[in-house]
Amino acid sequence: MTFPKATIEGYPRIGANRELKRALESYWAGRIDADTFRSTTRALRIDTYNHLRDLGLDEDYAIPADVAYYDQVLETALTVGLVPGGTDLDEEFALARGNDERVPLEMTKWFDTNYHYLVPEISAGQEIKAVPERVLRLVAEAREAGHTVRPYLVGPVTLIALSKPAEWSLLPALVNAYAEVFSALKDAGVEWVQVAEPAVVADLSTPDAEIAGYLREAWTELLGSDARPNVYLTTPYGAAREALPVLGSLGVEALQVDLAPWTLDVDPDYAKHVREAVDAGTTLVAGVIDGRNVWAADLRKKVALLEELGVADNLHVTTSTSLQHVPHTLDAEKNLPVDVANWLSFADEKIAEIKALVAGEEAAAEAFSRSDRAVRTRAESERTHNAAVQERVAALPEGSVQRQPVFEERIKIQHEELGLPKLPITTIGSFPQTPEIRKARADHKAGVLTDEQYKEALKAEIKQVIELQEEIGIDVLVHGEAERNDMVQYFAELLDGFVVTENGWVQSYGSRCTRPPIVVGDISRPNPMTVEWASYAQSLSDKPVKGMLTGPVTILAWSFKRDDVPLSVSADQLGVALADEVRDLEDAGINVIQIDEPALRELLPLRADDRASYLDWAVRSFRLVALDAKPATQIHTHLCYSEFGQIIEAVAALDADVTSIEAARSRMELLEDLDETFHSEIGPGVWDIHSPRVPSKDEVADLLRAALQNVPTERLWVNPDCGLKTRGYKEVDPSLRNLVAARDEVVAGL
Ligand code: GLN
Ligand code: ZN
Numbered sequence: 001m002t003f004p005k006a007t008i009e010g011y012p013r014i015g016a017n018r019e020l021k022r023a024l025e026s027y028w029a030g031r032i033d034a035d036t037f038r039s040t041t042r043a044l045r046i047d048t049y050n051h052l053r054d055l056g057l058d059e060d061y062a063i064p065a066d067v068a069y070y071d072q073v074l075e076t077a078l079t080v081g082l083v084p085g086g087t088d089l090d091e092e093f094a095l096a097r098g099n100d101e102r103v104p105l106e107m108t109k110w111f112d113t114n115y116h117y118l119v120p121e122i123s124a125g126q127e128i129k130a131v132p133e134r135v136l137r138l139v140a141e142a143r144e145a146g147h148t149v150r151p152y153l154v155g156p157v158t159l160i161a162l163s164k165p166a167e168w169s170l171l172p173a174l175v176n177a178y179a180e181v182f183s184a185l186k187d188a189g190v191e192w193v194q195v196a197e198p199a200v201v202a203d204l205s206t207p208d209a210e211i212a213g214y215l216r217e218a219w220t221e222l223l224g225s226d227a228r229p230n231v232y233l234t235t236p237y238g239a240a241r242e243a244l245p246v247l248g249s250l251g252v253e254a255l256q257v258d259l260a261p262w263t264l265d266v267d268p269d270y271a272k273h274v275r276e277a278v279d280a281g282t283t284l285v286a287g288v289i290d291g292r293n294v295w296a297a298d299l300r301k302k303v304a305l306l307e308e309l310g311v312a313d314n315l316h317v318t319t320s321t322s323l324q325h326v327p328h329t330l331d332a333e334k335n336l337p338v339d340v341a342n343w344l345s346f347a348d349e350k351i352a353e354i355k356a357l358v359a360g361e362e363a364a365a366e367a368f369s370r371s372d373r374a375v376r377t378r379a380e381s382e383r384t385h386n387a388a389v390q391e392r393v394a395a396l397p398e399g400s401v402q403r404q405p406v407f408e409e410r411i412k413i414q415h416e417e418l419g420l421p422k423l424p425i426t427t428i429g430s431f432p433q434t435p436e437i438r439k440a441r442a443d444h445k446a447g448v449l450t451d452e453q454y455k456e457a458l459k460a461e462i463k464q465v466i467e468l469q470e471e472i473g474i475d476v477l478v479h480g481e482a483e484r485n486d487m488v489q490y491f492a493e494l495l496d497g498f499v500v501t502e503n504g505w506v507q508s509y510g511s512r513c514t515r516p517p518i519v520v521g522d523i524s525r526p527n528p529m530t531v532e533w534a535s536y537a538q539s540l541s542d543k544p545v546k547g548m549l550t551g552p553v554t555i556l557a558w559s560f561k562r563d564d565v566p567l568s569v570s571a572d573q574l575g576v577a578l579a580d581e582v583r584d585l586e587d588a589g590i591n592v593i594q595i596d597e598p599a600l601r602e603l604l605p606l607r608a609d610d611r612a613s614y615l616d617w618a619v620r621s622f623r624l625v626a627l628d629a630k631p632a633t634q635i636h637t638h639l640c641y642s643e644f645g646q647i648i649e650a651v652a653a654l655d656a657d658v659t660s661i662e663a664a665r666s667r668m669e670l671l672e673d674l675d676e677t678f679h680s681e682i683g684p685g686v687w688d689i690h691s692p693r694v695p696s697k698d699e700v701a702d703l704l705r706a707a708l709q710n711v712p713t714e715r716l717w718v719n720p721d722c723g724l725k726t727r728g729y730k731e732v733d734p735s736l737r738n739l740v741a742a743r744d745e746v747v748a749g750l
Pocket of ligand 1: 487639640725
């Protein structure tokens with residue numbers, strides 16, 4: 001049975017109208033029962049299969065099964081029994097979300113995407129018992145609806161590599177469980193199974209050379225049996241290095257490789273390397289259509305790439321990764337500028353590109369000429385190329401930039417000017433996003449509130465937030481960020497060089513979706529973005545109010561990126577645009593400015609070799625924002641969402657005056673990583689805002705005393721782990737009071 005000519009690695013499972021999100025949330029809230037949940041999501045899966053067939057994925061096994069309710073890693077772990085749970089729906093959701101009896105599995109980033117998977121907790125000697133029913137059910141329901149779908153599993157090597165700890169002694173038993181699932185699929189008449197082994201493209205805790213060894217061990221065993229379907233092995237998210245010769249000689253029936261621009265940036269000759277490494281008996285499936293970015297493909301470039309890969313006479317074309325990372329369709333976008341819309345491809349448009357490549361230029365002449373036009377107009381557009389921005393960035397010094405004077409001198413000036421008490425208290429920026437704020441924003445968007453009325457509503461909110469902080473006794477105040485829907489989208493809407501979508505939802509984890517903006521071209525700031533709110537807030541208080549900016553790296557990390565210039569170019573442009581905002585904030589009398597970089601760790605490349613150059617440009621772009629700040633302006637930064645131990649030197653290199661960093665859950669462990677290179681003042685979070693719990697005064701005081709073991713008194717700040725926008729006032733009010741009381745107690749004891 002030959003492999004289909006046109007396929008995709010996976011399709012967004014959330015639903016074009018976020019039907020899965022709604023079904024999940026209704027079930028969790030008890031509004032629908034398990035049967036309704038199952039039948040609703042089944043209908044969604046079948047609708048998706050019908051839709052994909054209509055788009056042209058009409059060969060047998062061209063459609064990958066839509067596998068997971070919550071997460072594909074958890075789904076595989078349950079199917080092969082690495083995580084026990086059988087077929088029980090509530091058990092599955094308890095693993096994902098926790099319940100009264102248990103904490104949820106840890107969640108972390110899936111390779112270098114913004115999707116988060118659940119980390120299986122495993123241990124040597126544990127039982128592993130396959131539950132093939134989970135996947136057989138999907139095959140059967142698709143069949144009933146007339147579809148021959150391709151079941152999907154994360155591979156055994158990747159599954160262990162991503163588990164905690166990576167317990168390799170389990171590999172033989174795990175392989176047996178996969179063999180059992182394979183054999184059940186074969187018995188059910190399934191001819192192709194898709195198995196993803198992206199562990200071969202990343203430097204994980206297990207070294208690459210060892211991964212290659214495990215790959216050979218596991219797959220020699222699995223492929224040695226006849227009781228299995230044909231295997232379609234996939235390697236999304238980058239280029240295989242040490243494992244490539246192993247992959248090429250395993251003898252799998254079909255092998256997918258990732259040939260997206262992002263991958264070729266790192267290894268421009270990857271197609272050639274693959275061609276040389278893969279045995280003749282293996283069908284090469286070319287992942288030339290970018291599965292994780294939104295740009296329309298340059299079809300001629302893709303044809304050249306297929307030739308380089310040596311598959312021009314026997315085409316099998318797919319995406320570089322699952323399409324779960326991009327929105328469903330451009331058809332849902334009515335307000336994109338027309339020129340920009342022509343340059344984009346979301347999931348459905350990418351399927352059309354794959355069909356065009358398989359059909360060839362003669363048969364798909366129209367698609368090719370559309371592609372030519374998009375490539376040309378995008379390259380020539382003033383929207384992509386802004387000469388003034390390019391000149392400004394070209395005039396910047398190269399390499400690292402240094403704010404003057406150095407930290408030791410600045411901080412003295414700041415201490416004098418700000419006159420803050422010992423262990424000053426601040427928050428990270430946002431205050432609770434109340435239903436009233438959300439309503440005002442929605443009403444404004446819908447035209448129910450005029451600009452003036454909306455501004456008045458926001459100002460009333462700011463006033464309350466300022467008064468509350470004054471009353472509680474916070475030292476450095478914030479305006480509360482009520483005007484921001486999202487810390488990246490807010491800036492993207494105000495900067496030139498971005499477009500935002502109406503319906504471009506992408507799953508972040510579980511039922512959570514985000515709508516990433518798109519960096520289209522050179523970035524600039526036509527007008528001040530935050531000054532009005534910050535200066536209004538400052539006018540209400542004699543205490544310093546912090547200006548709040550999202551940093552260049554985080555704006556980029558949570559957006560779709562350009563593929564026509566290196567990321568560092570967009571980062572520099574954002575750096576100078578935000579530097580203008582810093583200057584305007586200073587002119588408006590703001591003396592403390594926070595530049596948030598929670599995503600600094602997120603963009604860290606998957607390969608260790610590539611990390612230094614990333615950190616160079618990332619740190620540089622942050623420093624550009626602060627470069628011309630006055631010595632008396634205190635620059636804060638804020639980091640969260642991951643462990644920063646691994647990149648603590650880069651955090652130090654940001655050269656901020658004050659760094660607030662998530663730390664409450666890990667009980668300040670991070671402070672042990674600090675050394676003399678880390679000079680900034682530091683506010684390790686003392687309140688885990690991800691939980692509705694109110695931290696007691698004693699608990700906060702204990703954390704502060706623990707912090708003082710590693711940080712001198714003059715350098716310690718007191719703050720929560722992150723912004724308060726997801727919390728309610730009934731937790732925020734007492735928690736902040738406890739922070740103040742704890743600080744007062746600790747200071748009194750010094
Ligand atoms: N200033 C932002 C806020 O308080 C920071 C959010 C974040 O770090 N994720 O909401
Ligand atoms: Zn944060």
